[in-house]
Amino acid sequence: MKFTISSVLSAAASAILLTLSAVPATALPTSNAPSASLEKRAVDGLNNFGCKLTAEHPRPVIMVHGTVLNIDSWSTFAPVLIKQGYCVFALTYGKYKNTPIMGGLAPIEDSAQELSDFANNILERMNVTQVDIVGHSQGGILARYWIKYLDGAGKVYRHVGISAINHGTTLSGITVFAKALGIFTPSQPLFDAIAPSLFQMVDTSEFMAKLNAGGDTAPGVIHSNIVTKYDEIVTPYENCYQNGPNVVNALLQKNCMLSLNEHLTMVNSKVVLQFVLNQLDPSTAKTANCLSML
Numbered sequence: 001m002k003f004t005i006s007s008v009l010s011a012a013a014s015a016i017l018l019t020l021s022a023v024p025a026t027a028l029p030t031s032n033a034p035s036a037s038l039e040k041r042a043v044d045g046l047n048n049f050g051c052k053l054t055a056e057h058p059r060p061v062i063m064v065h066g067t068v069l070n071i072d073s074w075s076t077f078a079p080v081l082i083k084q085g086y087c088v089f090a091l092t093y094g095k096y097k098n099t100p101i102m103g104g105l106a107p108i109e110d111s112a113q114e115l116s117d118f119a120n121n122i123l124e125r126m127n128v129t130q131v132d133i134v135g136h137s138q139g140g141i142l143a144r145y146w147i148k149y150l151d152g153a154g155k156v157y158r159h160v161g162i163s164a165i166n167h168g169t170t171l172s173g174i175t176v177f178a179k180a181l182g183i184f185t186p187s188q189p190l191f192d193a194i195a196p197s198l199f200q201m202v203d204t205s206e207f208m209a210k211l212n213a214g215g216d217t218a219p220g221v222i223h224s225n226i227v228t229k230y231d232e233i234v235t236p237y238e239n240c241y242q243n244g245p246n247v248v249n250a251l252l253q254k255n256c257m258l259s260l261n262e263h264l265t266m267v268n269s270k271v272v273l274q275f276v277l278n279q280l281d282p283s284t285a286k287t288a289n290c291l292s293m294l
């Protein structure tokens with residue numbers, strides 16, 4: 001599936017505005033009920049508790065989408081992982097009532113709790129103690145919060161961030177969302193009423209200070225990040241990197257100079273997909289062919 005940032009954000013904007021006009025702000029906290037229609041039309045083989053874990057792929061892989069996005073973010077990557085024999089799970093988190101197509105809007109702590117519930121159910125039903133996590137954008141920090149502040153310690157083996165908003169963004173990143181909403185300058189009171197996650201992602205927020213307090217990485221977790229220099233949402237793009245032991249930080253354009261991927265298209269890039277596969281199973285790592293896979 002191809003989409004542009006403007007098409008995604010204008011869909012997001014209309015949905016946010018719809019919500020804003022339809023629901024009083026005070027009634028907005030998220031509904032945890034999955035949107036049946038959306039989760040159903042997701043990729044074949046996703047969220048299959050009958051999937052058999054193997055010696056090659058011993059842990060379930062949980063894929064966590066980004067802000068204003070949903071489970072459909074994985075329509076390119078998930079089928080490939082499933083075909084390679086991974087047991088792949090994904091959710092749409094942080095939804096507001098009446099906006100089932102958009103997640104990642106709720107307070108980030110609440111979304112991390114949703115991930116915790118989702119992951120704990122998988123651990124129990126798949127009878128394992130650890131998962132691997134692949135997260136895009138805000139989806140690349142939920143597991144970090146889960147590990148540090150909820151009950152996730154020891155439950156994540158590998159963590160792969162795709163343009164993960166590890167150190168937040170300057171206001172210019174938030175302005176992308178604001179413009180899509182027809183607001184020229186980001187308005188915190190407005191955004192806090194309809195999408196509290198947005199201002200939590202500002203680099204100077206209390207949330208970001210808490211997320212990174214005591215270090216960017218979690219003990220025992222093998223972290224990796226892939227980042228694009230054309231990221232228009234996480235600015236500067238270096239804010240996607242993590243510092244610490246056990247981290248691989250990769251810049252997409254370091255290997256593939258011509259890649260023009262920006263924040264949203266990262267989850268459709270075959271080069272990024274190859275990075276994810278290499279991180280999940282380094283024993284079968286391959287070099288991505290930049291020329292055939294921009």
Ligand SMILES: *[C@@H]1O[C@H](CO)[C@@H](O)[C@H](O)[C@H]1NC(C)=O
Nearest residue numbers: 053123124125126127128129
């Ligand atoms: C769960 O895993 C443990 C340890 O690998 C095993 O001993 C046990 O039989 C498993 N339980 C089920 C229900 O498969």
